[in-house]
Amino acid sequence: MSDTFWQLLALWLVLEGLGPALMPQKWQQLMADLSQQKPRVIRQIGLVMLVLGGLLAWLVKH
Template identity: 90%
Template structure:
């Protein structure tokens, strides 16, 4: 459970970097992303899930 909480904390830090350091660029990126086909967004999300899961597994082992 401790590892999971550490991963969640790291995720929050990394997710907060974009809006904190480059708010205008982040806003533009979110606007562009919202115009994409939902299928493309789903594929991006799935790739991120798989890569994140693999990375978490590698760190644990």
């Protein structure tokens, strides 16, 4: 795999770790609130994140 992939993965892990590390109680509440959502809503959030992430990665690359 390319170095770009590993750099993006590393950045994603750093960004994902910020919430729990800096605001553990707010992060925990967010996860509790999210767990109360219907699966359809969670899937839609995930799909939007995938599309936006893919678009942003494509824009940065080009």
